[in-house]
Amino acid sequence: MSSVLFVQLPPPRFSFSQAPVNIPLAAGFLMAALGRQAGQSIRASVLEESVASVYADSGLVEAVVQRRPSLLALTLYVWNVQRSLLLAARVKARLPDTKVVVGGPEATRDNEWLLRHPAVDAGVFGEGESRIQGVVGALAQGRSLADIPGTFCVQDKARRLNLEEPLPWDLAACGYPYLDRVIGPSRSGTLFLETVRGCPFQCRYCYYHKAYKSVRPHPRRAVEDVIRWAYQPDSQVAELYLMDPSFNLSPHYRDVLRLMAQLRPARDIRGHTELRAEFLDDEDPARLSEAGVASVEIGLQSVNPKALALAGRSSRIARIARAVERLKKESIEVTTGIILGLPGDRPEDFQKTLDWLKTTDAYTVVHPFLLSVLPGTDFRQRAGELGLTYDPRPPYYVQATPCFAEDELRDAMLVCETTFDMELDHIDLPCLVDHAPDLTVSLDAADYLSKWIVDPAKKKWRQKLAAALTKAADPFIFWFRGADCRGSEDDITRILDAFFDANPHAFVHVVFEYPTRPRPRFLQRLAARTAQPATYVNKSMQSWIKGTGVLSPAFTILVHDPLEQGSRRRILGAYEDLATIVWDIGAPDEEIISQAAGPCLVSAAVKPGSPYGYHLLRTLRQRFRSSPEDVLFRDNVLQQFWLRSTNQWQPQGFPERIVMDVD
Template identity: 30%
Template sequence: MKSPLFVQLPLNPSAPFEPTGNIPLAGAMLAAAAGLAPGRVLCQDEADRLGDRALAARIASMEPGIAAFTLYCWNSERSCHVASLVREKAPGTVLVAGGPEASPDNSWLLANGVFDLLVAGEGEPLAGRLLSTGPEGIADLGPESGLLDSGAHSFPPGAYPDPWLSGQLDLRRDGSASVETVRGCPSGCIYCSYRRRHPVPRRMDASAALALCRRLVRAGASELVFLDPTFDARPDLRILLEGLGELGASCFGEISGESVTDGLARLYASAGFRSVEIGLQSWSAEALRTAGRRGNPGVALDGAQALAEAGVKPVLDIILGLPGDTAAGPLEAARQVASRGFDFDAQVFYLSVLPGTELRARSAGMGVSWMERPPYYVLEAPGVVFDEMRRIREAIAEMFGFDLDIGHRPVLFDGWEGTEEYDLDVENVPDPASLPDPPSLRHGSVRLASEDLWARRSLVEAHVRRRRSADPYCVLDVVLEPRAPFPLDLLDTIRALEEQADYSSRVAAMHGTDGGIRPSILLRSMEGFPPGWLREAAASCPLAVDAGDPRDIPGELLEADVGVRLPPGHDLPALSKRVPRADRVYFRSALEDDLWTSSVLGLWAGF
């Protein structure tokens, strides 16, 4: 029987060199549990880099008997599309999927029908049986609905081989290991599926957890990322922290801020925690009670401050749209955070009514409605004004003094394999429909140059449609290279071609940003472009001007977010200190753009 292949697709980040965080841990855990040899999890670099068509071709070329996809809200729609392409290329491949999206209350996924079997719940006990079943036997495993629930289990973390130590995942890639020492959560949050499926935590005790961490560090891990929903929900926490301090690894985890004392904060720091995540969610006691959220946000904030003073940077979470909340809840939480004056990061989320959650099960009775497709944002709830949520989020960002989101960074460097360039003014300009198939990358780019882009807008539209129809779930940078000013209405014309509604486009619409189609402007010279037009264009999309040095661009234009694209050879640390906005500096060199993305913009990625 042919070997199976596990596939996990990434979300679409903001920049070509921004890391996706797409570690295929779930598939690797199942491969390890089934005793498979290494090499049966689709390489993370391929999953992150390839476009829809190229991914399907790669999966089909590996001739798996079963292609098993891990579904999250950010990748489920694209996974269905790629799976359908695999079906066309390799009709004999059995298509299976699991993950948080595989739930009996996820009607759109059940109706999609592309997968031969959906598996809900924990997969390790089923892995060997499922992966040894031939195509004929798959249908017999699941009910008529096509969804098999794995049922309740009692095994603790560590009962199956670790995917990092069994070779399913490669620690040499970046030295970061995801570690699970607790499965389940004692908290009662109704918006989290842990509440329903794993209400009683199953823990690996501190001695076993430390033994695993030691082995990971000896194998090359320099960072331990704990996946436990509440890392500190264990009676032997101090023993675990003291032991971690002897390993010399950097650590990260999500904790309850209410449990943190000054002494415990110092212990987290000595254990190697450089950052922790803490959920405040809101300052409204009523909204927190309705959401099943225990604790006191003021006490949690005291814990966050103690951590910050001990050298552990807290990442504080706020949720917009909790039933029974108003604008005052998240705004007051943000005001309280900002008033403390300690160093922190923040994440401000819109409430998602996720499959498998108590919130979804009780939504009708609570007066809650939501998007039927990912990301399942709440549309209506008692006290919630949907149209105000973006304004609230912007107000919180202003209080905090930093952007909550990273702006889109287009591919303006040379040599990107996903870039096509066309001069629309040449004689006998080809019809885009007659061109060969475009490159298939998750982040693609097309550059379109003309003296009069507005007059050539039908060609612009045709090029965009060609690329989007080829890989509809991927990012496409539409880089306009005008030789003269053009009506900026063209940008809206391009954005209106976003016909594929998916997770990325819906999230972008809520955040007021571009989704799968991202227009930008690249000028070879400022000559002939009035300052007023440049300012208006820079306010409408990313705009960069070729120059030898940022000082070649008038300061008032740099302050108006006009960007610059530089030739190779700059001292990047020195350059970063003399530009008003680092995210508006681009490079012709891919290597320098990668280094700038990681070392200056603070996003790590390997080139």
């Protein structure tokens, strides 16, 4: 019997405690279609979230190899394609007979680097349900895919493409995968719901309308059944993400909202969706609010008519402004997207877009995007004609246009950052909990490892490093602690060298806790030696990252707070744009807290309800009223209490697993 393992790797995240949102909806539909057609001849499964969204690269390889699939099926998006192909290559090195088939938005006819990747045996363009059985059967039997429309394969070391358009899949042919429990909501309780497949618009920076040649609704009964199930007390759904690209233009848009509004009294679920704001009528914002939709995304992109016309977008910006005003009156959060680097847009035009937003207040949050010249899009096919210079690898950012030089793109993004008081390369501080008996484990007993507190001088790490590399989570925290940082520089370098060789796509916080601070020159060398600048996690913000030029590794230094501004400025100046300084204030009294600066670390381990604990937390809340995120605790009980009491708590991901080797 052939076995198929579907794998969808998550978007990068920067804190392990942050709940991942990685729902393999495409794999769920494929499994439903495969089960309907193939009967018992094929055993199919999805790599579970507790593996796909936990482990770094090395652990993922081990997990797949242990399952020994005949066929490894990868769903590829811009954020996971490089990492997925690394996984494929390493699995095939261990399991040479395993075939790798790819699909998803990255699998397009013109994405040459993917089509020619040595780890890929075959791929499917567009939706795969109608062809999944044929593809799996052919690969299992060693046959060519040449007669299957909309596929490619490697046969006799030659690449063969069938560019014939496949027939659209009948969306009523199999059930919605949530109802069969093939897949479920994310660990944070988010449920992705597609009510239609396809998009009526033809934005030239987007591939979605090309992947699906028409707009086809899912059967109304199936959509309603999923919604009714989501509102059941035991569904574990906390957020319903209506993921249609233009939800308010879906045929059953208002019916869906009406059903959600009817079910809300029994169980209130937060709604989120994407809208074309210019097509909302006067009553739609109230309908969305009554249904529990708390946040929406809209695409303004630009206010420049020429750029909008070249992008295939509407220029009815006055209607967008009125719609956003009505949405905000209903207390719906509006994230307004704009794109930097559109053909036809000049620096002064981008500035006009920023000015228009500030004048109209047509946003709650502004989300600026640097144009990605994505495979399969009109902009990719016409890049030469339009004069677009772009990175040929993910995230495919535009590097220059006839209207925008490379340095002007960077400058414009920084102007946007200042205009809307945002930090584009913001990374949350690492969790600095080191007192958590219920989270601290031995390496042998740990299923995975999210934080390793280690003194390199003790040399224990040498016996544990190989196991730690395989059990490491993504994201990961190295916490180097000891008596002499300078004397441990070589060992720290060896540890991080080995880690990034094994797990190049992981996001890593590196924390230093030493009596003497690490030398800035050492940190510069360490970043230059160990960082992986070509990975998505680093390239996604490469154009405007300061200091080391990469997000990972991210350095944090714990420093005893001198409680004096001049001393602080000198220390901060030595590490400007190179590392984050966290001021250790120990077990502070009221006077120390009054002089404390953020971010700060509290070392006290007391019960929140004790007299000292109560006074400590109250005084910290008063001092850091406007920036509670700048207060961190070593004690996990205090840390969790602080997050809840200052309204920072969010749905938690998988529990930390901390290994300590500092004795």
